[in-house]
Amino acid sequence: MANRYITAGLIVFSAIAFLMYTAVSETAKAVVTVDQLVDGRASGPNLRLGGRVSGDTIVYEAEPRPTLKFAVHDIPDGKTTINVIYYGLMPDTLKAGRDVILEGQYHGELFEASSLLTQCPSKYEVPLPGEEAESQKENL
Amino acid sequence: MVDIGHFSLICAWALALYAVAAGFAGALRRRSSVSVSAANALNASAAFSVVSLLSLAAAFVQHDYRYAYVWQHSSNDMHPAYLISAVWGGMDGSMLLWAALVAVFSAVCLLRHNSEPGSAYGGWLVPWLSVSTTFFLTVVVFLTNPFRLIPTEIIPLDGKGLNPLLQNPSMLIHPVALYLGFTGFSVPFAFCMAALYSGDLSPRWIAYTKRxxxxxxxxxxxxxxxxxxxxxxxxxxxxxxxxxxxxxxxxxxxxxxxxxxxxxxxxxxxxxxKSWNVLLCAATYLMxxxxxxxxxxxxxxxxxxxxxxxxxxxxxxxxxxxxxxxxxxxxxxxxxxxxxxxxxxxxxxxxxxxxxxxxxxxxxxxxxxxxxxxxxxxxxxxxxxxxxxxxxxxxxxxxxxxxxxxxxxxxLISWRKSSIRALKRTFAKPLLFASLISVLGFVLDPARPLAAAAFGLCAFVIVTVGIEFHRAMKVRKELASESAGKRLVSVVRRKPHRYGGFIIHLAVAVMSIAITASYVYKTERDVVVGVGDTVQVGRYNFELKQLRQVSGRAYNALIADVVVSNASDGTFVAEVYPERRFYPASGESSTEVDIHMDLLRDVYVALAGLAGTEESKQDLSAARASFKIFINPLQIWLWFGSLLMLLGWAVIVVPKTVEEKVVKRRSAEAATAGV
Structure with a gap:
């Protein structure tokens, strides 16, 4: 009787393991940083780049095809930047200093993003007046 | 004024802590008086948690910015309803809501299942219920206290406001329903643990737990x-x-x-x-x-x-x-x-x-x-x-x-053992029908065999559920002469678990059709249109009539008037008004989509913003705007299916409670009449 349970479990779980194995190998994306890309330590077609939008670099052209260009650096204050191009509409939440998650490929100097996610601002609790002053002091 | 909310929170926490200690002591030493005292403490803790939660809500309504949490998550110009949803709009308040709901569920459970409070399962139910309540209250008191005061001398006159995305009617009920679900599983968990530790694994634990x-x-x-x-x-x-x-x-x-x-x-x-169920029940709560x-x-x-x-x-x-x-x-x-x-x-x-x-x-x-x-x-x-x-x-x-x-x-398969012949008799026709649908789907779109299989199997579910209802109603017809509607109701009411379950299965099939259709056949386009111009997406034409600026409560909005018509014959379909709002208080923008729904597909239009140069944006009568347009097939069936699912659930859960009351009242009436 126990054999029936084990056989059933083995059948289902080998099917699931197979599905997971193929899905991971075909859809997984390597998480990279700006520094890793610039140094050539990371490459490949399936990348996920987390970074912060560098100040005053956002250029958006709605026509002829919605195109968004900006530069990102490593969080919190990386020295090197990478230029990003994204063919799509500019999200409400994209601003200088915001953190973004980009998926796409890196062609040496230019990161072509096929998807762009800005971190939702609700993620950040508004700092309290007193605490804000303190953290600024720390930065100085 | 004494800080009622914070005070109640501390009381609730202390009482819950006592309930854990007394609950375990009572169960281990088999002292029912101690267990009763633990149960009472847990009930009182629930009452204090509710008071605490209500005080936080009151602080939001009164714009009491002495509390840092209120200042961070609301502002003076917010709609009153959203002041309530702001209670769980952030981490601290959501944890308090969570803790209060666990406490209330525990108290309701004790009231319902204990004729003698504290005695169920040799006293083991109370401590395991108290553990959940205590843990969440401890987190609230020490780590995410929403009653933390603002660390400045001067109390601000206005708050920072709630993220506009959270200012939506869904946010009034979605988090509460979700948390009721999460916290509700703490009761089955407590029954499961009480059964294990009292050693009383008779079938009633599974009945209580399942309910x-x-x-x-x-x-x-x-x-x-x-x-x-x-x-x-x-x-x-x-x-x-x-x-x-x-x-x-x-x-x-x-x-x-x-x-x-x-x-x-x-x-x-x-x-x-048996052991599998213990594991699953515990795993659900822990998950x-x-x-x-x-x-x-x-x-x-x-x-x-x-x-x-x-x-x-x-x-x-x-x-x-x-x-x-x-x-x-x-x-x-x-x-x-x-x-x-x-x-x-x-x-x-x-x-x-x-x-x-x-x-x-x-x-x-x-x-x-x-x-x-x-x-x-x-x-x-x-x-x-x-x-x-x-x-x-x-x-x-x-x-x-x-x-x-x-x-x-x-x-539809029998318990214990079924024969191939019995299976053939039951499933031959439904499976034939399902295969026909799948083959048809495959012929129409050979690139997506899985979608064809999904549509076929949804049909299979719908047909088997239909057959089951048909059979039950036929039996009922022979017993009593009623209208078809009445017969359906009495079939469901006689076996609410079985037929409520079937309704849920039917609902899942309907939802699966909608999910598969929208996953496979969704159309998505980003377009830029000038005022007076028309663009075609899928089977529809979209004409941008005008762009206008409107100010609302706490925001300024840009609204686009878009006329949707059939591309084939130009007949009018709908007018939609997607919006973009800007909230000066928080500096955030939000997109308010407009959706034209019908039974076959949704036309979903989101205004992404103005396009073109800065000068051209000044004159709205000649401006260009960018849109995201989606055509989502059968989308509305996902929501119909959802409602059907909740109906099936209500059939199972509600009548029993109502009927129990009716039966109790009738027996009480009979008893008094007898006297």
Whole structure:
């Protein structure tokens, strides 16, 4: 009787393991940083780049095809930047200093993003007046 | 003024702590007076938690910016209804809501199941109920206290406002429903632990547990559906489910809870799956807690997680400790947990349930693996990788399709052992019909065999459920002459569990059709249109009539008037008014989509903003604007299916309570009449 349970479990779980194995190998994306890309330590077609939008670099052209260009650096204050191009509409939440998650490929100097996610601002609790002053002091 | 909210919170916490200590002492030493005192303390703790939650709501309504949390999450110009939803709009308030709901569920459970408070399961129910309440109240008091005062001398005159995305009617009920679901599973867990530690594993624990799990399951389902609906209406990306870690953290306990509701039935009917049920019941609750950990620890990146804090790790420790107690309890009861029956054949209903459970567990495992993949991949290979929606769709899609098959077949196979001949008799016609649909789907679109299979199996489920209802109504017809509608109602009311379950299955089939259709046949386009111009997307033309500026409460809006017509013959379909709002207080913008729904498809239009140069943006009569346009086939059936699902749930959960009351009142009346 126990054999029936084990056989059933083995059948289902080998099917699931197979599905997971193929899905991971075909859809997984390597998480990279700006520094890793610039140094050539990371490459490949399936990348996920987390970074912060560098100040005053956002250029958006709605026509002829919605195109968004900006530069990102490593969080919190990386020295090197990478230029990003994204063919799509500019999200409400994209601003200088915001953190973004980009998926796409890196062609040496230019990161072509096929998807762009800005971190939702609700993620950040508004700092309290007193605490804000303190953290600024720390930065100085 | 004395700080009532904070004071009540501390009282609630102290009483819950006492309930744990006294509860365990009473159970271990078999002193029922101590157990009764623990039960009373837990009830009082629930009352104080509610007072605390209400005071926080009152602080929001009165714009009491002495509290940092109120200042961070509301402002003077907010709509009063959203002042209430702001209570759970951030981490601290949501944890207080969570704790208060656990406490209230525990109190309701004690009131319902204890004729003598504290005595159930030799006193073991009270301490295990108290553990959950105490843990969450401890977190609120020490780590996420919403009554923290603002650290400045001068109290601000206005708050920072609530994120506009959260100012939506769904946010009034979606989080509450979700939390009712999560916290509701703490009661089945307590019953499970009480049964283990009292050594009383007679069938009634599974009956109690199943009933409470059903209630929690309904709330969790409603919460997930409302979340999907909110995402669809509010986020402007045209979808309702993105396999985001936050969504997954509500989906995983739902999967385990659903598996448990099915396997509990097998134990009730056949005495199988006993230790499996204990594990599933405990895992469902622990997975709900794990979801809290996931969304609050920052361990995985999510678009809409709460702020990253250290609070998460406390949850992990709690889960670990409880899991230890579950295994200890199971080891203590290892004799009692042996199955009293046998799995005789794969062609039996219990085998269908076994595969159902394995699939639900498999989907949960795959989802868990996907969510934790960044953590696992880094630990295993040293390089961090992530998986997204394509992974989940590719793995879980086929598994759900297999579940659809079981959903159609399982309820009609006999228990113990069925024969090939009996199966042929039952399933020949439905399977033939399903195959026809699948083949038709495959011929029309050979590129998507899985979608064709899914449509066929949905038809299979609908037909088998239909046959079942038809048969029951035919039997009923021979017994009594009623109208068809009345007959349907009495069929359902006589066996609410069976027919409520069928209604839920039917609903899932309808929802699956809508989900498959929107996944496979959705049209999506980004377009730029000038005022007076027309653009074609799919079968429709979109004409931008005008752009106008409007100011509303707390925001300025840009509204586009768009006329939708059929591209083939130019007939009018609808006028839609998508909006973009800008909130000066927070500096945020939001997209208000407009959706034209009909039975076949949704036309979904989101205004992304003005296009062109800065000068051209000044003159709205000649401006150009960019839009995101989606055409989502059969979308409305997802919401119809959802309503049907909740109806099925209500059929199972509600009548019993109402009927019990009626029966009680009648017997009381009979008793007084007899006197």
């Amino acid at each position: 409470w799990a059903l209630i929690a399951w309904g709330f969790l389902s409603a919460g997930i559906i409302l979340g999907g609906n909110w995402a669809y209406i509010e986020l402007g990306w045209g979808g309702f489910w993105a396999w985001d870690p936050v969504e997954n953290s509500s989906f995983m306990p739902w999967l385990l809870g659903t598996a448990f509701l099915h396997s509990a039935l097998v134990q009730q009917q056949r005495g199988l799956f 709900a807690v794990f979801g809290t950990f996931l969304t609050r620890s920052g361990i995985v990146q999510s678009v809409h997680a709460f702020a990253e804090t250290d609070v998460g790790w406390v949850f992990l420790a709690y889960i670990g400790a409880l899991a230890g107690f579950v295994f200890l309890g199971m080891w203590l009861c290892r004799g009692e947990l042996r199955s009293s029956g046998k799995l005789q054949s794969y062609l039996s209903r219990e085998a269908a349930f076994l595969f159902n459970n394995l699939l639900f567990l498999g989907i949960c495992f795959a989802t868990f693996w996907g969510v934790m993949f960044p953590v696992f991949s880094e630990a295993l290979t040293g390089e961090k990788s992530v998986v997204g929606a394509p992974f989940f769709n590719r793995v879980n899609g086929p598994l759900f399709i297999a579940l659809l098959f079981l959903m159609g077949a399982g309820p």
